[in-house]
Amino acid sequence: MKRLTLSLVTATALFGTTQLMAEDALKVGLMLPASGTYAQLGNAIENGFKLYIEKEGGKLGGRDVEYVKLDDESDPSKATDNINKLIKSDKVDVVVGTVHSGVAAAMAKVAKKTGTLMVVPNAGSKLITGPMCAPNIFRSSFSNWQPGYAMGKVAADKGYKKVVTITWKYGAGEESVGGFKESFEENGGEVVKEMFVPFPNVEFQALLTEIAATKPDAVYTFFAGGGAVKFVKDYKAAGLMNSIPLLGAGFLTDGTLKAQGGDGEGLLTTLHYADSLDNETDKTFRTAYNESFEMKPDVYAVQGYDAAQILSIGLAAVDGDATKTKEIAAAVESAEIDSPRGKFTLSKAHNPIQDIYLREAKGEGNPVISVAAAKLDDPAKGCRM
Amino acid sequence: MDLSVFLIQLLNSLQYGLLLYLVAMGLTLIFGIMGVINLAHGSFYMIGAYMAYALAPLVGGNFFLTLLVGLVLAVILGYLLEWAFFSFLYDREHLQQVLMTYGLILVFEEVRSLLVGDDVYGVSVPDILSGSIALGDVMTYPVYRLFVSAVCLLLALGMYLVFTRTRLGMMIRAGSVNREMVQSLGIDIKFLYRVVFAAGVAIAAFAGMISAPVSSIYPGMGNQVLIICFVVVVIGGIGSIRGAFFAALLIGLVDTFGKVLLPEASGVLVYVLMALILLWKPNGLFKAG
């Protein structure tokens, strides 16, 4: 139905695409960062997602998949408009996104209202599987709380008594540190100081001096991307690496080891994925990813891959009818997802119940040492579903 | 906080302040002399940092050679940019220039993405400066950071000498006060502006290159330093190289001790400081000149 014959180029923006799509194609909206700090992460998620879809012959729930891509710029103030565009103008059946927690929360708000099927392939904000949880919203990644909680136990088991935490003053950092503190103190340790750096400031020197003066048994940290690189380099340069062990949520050493130039060697981190996992799914996944994109997959690629897998399971149960969210939820909740990270299930709040691995940075990889917390579920505070 | 920790924190703030000064210096030059509010200054810093990463393999991995080549490229870039994008703007309203620099930010960031990609990179410290000095019982201080501070101090001194002792410096100072006067003295103001702009770009890029080994290189890094640089320039007094120097040190102090003593408010402290200073001295600490 061509509603308008205006030939203005801006008409696309104004009126969207109104021509009918082939009846059987399933439109998947990929709302991921293509510019800015998280652009690389968005790319990995997209690769992982497409890899799985290709493995399934380009189909989800028996329907051909058609992608609609949108750069979310990691800007929450544009998020509502962007998700609205995907749902209302591009008329996607499913949305996948995103990395930034604030953007993901805005997306979840709209998806909850419109009932659009949505999978979050990264953002670990407690909002999404907490107060904003909904039958049609799933997360294929983790909650910020999970790696922190797992590491708290590890730190206590290592006999550390006093720990200092340091992170950016923002949601993800606070939730991760909160998880760490919870389990560390349950197991007899004490967080003696919680330090925060204004986000996204990367000047750490003053707080490193403070850490040196406090002399804790260990430091727990949550940083990602450029901040993670700089923090590890500064920590090493300040001479603290040898005297005060540094522990972190996995993002500290994921995709950042090369840039850290060897300074991250030997760091212990916890995450729901690791290199050298001994399972068949992972091996196949890695080979296939390497062949398709000529690079090594990372945790973000896995999350993208599993996002597609969750959709595949859900949509298979309803023959590709993405509007039947209740049935989809039931199918996904009862399924076991065969992820490269190991098999996991989804909780009632639709967050993965998964093993969190303890890893040690070696070269440019993070091989697994042990399972830090098996089948760890997120508390999902505030979820009424 | 005992004395030794206090002294180390003082060193930290000095070192951070000097680095800030290095980045802000080019901004205050362009700002004060040409009256151009250059939002793209952060992009030049970013370009410098990426040059430190991307040029190194081309010149055999020697850091100092990379610096030199990068500096030359930055001067050329600045010279061409002024010619292509700014030379026709001086008679227009200042805000037009702001719009122009805003457009340039977007373009630079995308060109960077197309050429180098969106990954995070690190640049290793040159071997000769890779050592560190023990401070207290657990802490050490990397030699490279001291090297950066020394370079900043040298540059500050150099700028001071250029400004007070050379004909170019005289022209620049005169130009910042009165454009017509410079022209009546028979100085080619167009050429002067081009030189100043090239110098501003080169200094920003140099700051990016030299801080690349201690910082990390990531998309959007330029925007992060931009605002703090403006704060430095404004607190110091627009166009005042000396003012920028003291303002940068002041911000280094406030930021460093703020993070330790008032962690809850550390994000906002610098801005409170700026507001207070400007309410007390509406033209910054040091007037231009």
Next chain:
Amino acid sequence: MIYKEKGKTLFVGLFFLALALYPLVGGEYSITLVNKIMIYAILALSLELLVGSTGLVCFGQAAFFGIGAYAAILLSPEDGPASVWFLLPACVVLAATYALFVGALSLRTKGVYFIMVTLAFAQMAYYVVHDTSLGGGSDGIYMYFTPGEETWLDLSNPVILYFFTLLFLVWTFVFLAILLRSHLGRALAGIRINEQRMLASGFSTYPYKLAAFVTSGGIAGMAGFLFAVQDGFVNPEMLSWHLSGALLVMIILGGLGHLHGAMIGAFVFVFLQEFFKSAEIFGDFAEHWHLGLGLTIIISVALLPKGLVGLPELVQKRLFGTQAG
């Protein structure tokens, strides 16, 4: 001159008429999009009052916008919809109060220093909502119920909200147009062109500037309210300098010193974004949409010294070699 004025009025009238008729042809999403642009247009108008009409370059307009939006959400009860007639004035008053505070202090400074002090105060507001528990931190907060739900003025209905927003856009425009020809408006124009002369004539310029600042803050707060109602979700990024910067770009692009320039700027800026982002036109290159936007801005600065409102005059000059008007 008179001919030009008439042309302008006609243009603005047709523009509003087109907006009023738009829901008849636009799809659900495009109504939402145009609604959002109208909110930005209101915001741009509020900034135009300061920058274009008074010569005060404010680099912190996003703060008033954000305060209006946060107020709308924080003042909404969790167990039912708030009354529009309470909430809207409250948001305006709160934003205007902050503007009074900021203006009273920052108007002591001039020029670039003024730009930076307004930025400083905006950053303060940003850090308050970002770093304290007041506003939900960096993830933002959301609204449980849209104001006016289940009354005749149900703002959760996109079409009702659209006309509600349009009404305020028209109101803002007319209000500012009246204001600009009043004693206040003439004095503001005088201050923009030559403040020294105004002082010498006997104007205490400070209260005039403050009046403009508070008015502008209040209007920005109103836009913030509309934003919060439309999205039901606010985030600290709404107060960031990026938005303040983008707003300046909008009004400069449109053409300073003209109310309709601010509106045109807002519409064109958002359209350009949508255009360059569109994968239907640019394919995979749409990921690099900043490049197209940046180049367009650069070209428009080079070719349009007076912004988009100067375009007709420029075309006329090129075609007929004469001055317009």
Next chain:
Amino acid sequence: MNQHETLLSGQHITQRWGGLTALDDVSLEIERGTVHAVIGTNGAGKSTLINILSGELKPTEGQVTLLGNDVTRWSQPRRARGGLGRSYQRNTIYPDFTVSENCRLAAQAQIQRPWVWWNNAQQCQISTTNASNAILQAGLDDVSNSIAGPLSHGQKRQLEVAMCLSTHPQVLLLDEPLAGMGAEETERMLALLEQLKQDHAILLVEHDMDAVFRIADRITVMVNGKVIATDTPANIRSNPDVQTAYLGEH
């Protein structure tokens, strides 16, 4: 109306900038019905003096009296509303406004109402009356509806004075009103001043010596921030100090 009553005076005004003394103990009185000229070389302190009298600068020491009030602490706008008008060396007219809009805006300063956003400034009776009187007085009535920007230089200087007059001042501080004028324009301006001095006190800073000696009733000569003589034109002409210090170089 008391002729020759002192309307504006400065007593012992001293202005120091750091170590530099720009004005050193300057006193002068300006009376109704007179044109009082201040002359001196560049840097003698004439501009500083006019800025202190008009309130743009606060003196380091000394007192300024306007119509019997001590106004040293008054701001510039308050003095302006109290009967002091000044013109500037460089044109400060609003080029996009018409002549009458320029004057109307100046006249509007008498009504300080920043909160009035609803009226139409064009239709304000008080300012319109004041403005048209001033335009008439300044001899600009034939161009009152023209845009100010394209006017001739002489007309712009006249408009500058007309804007001063629109605020109903009793004292006029005129900073080089003749600068850059041709012979004919100068004559017209001098005639205007001659007429204005009937009911105003006028302080004139001017470089055109012929004009000054033709029109001034009293002349103050300044050198290096000091007043070296204040007297009638005839006496100034024959004053030996003045001749060596100033006129001799001319």
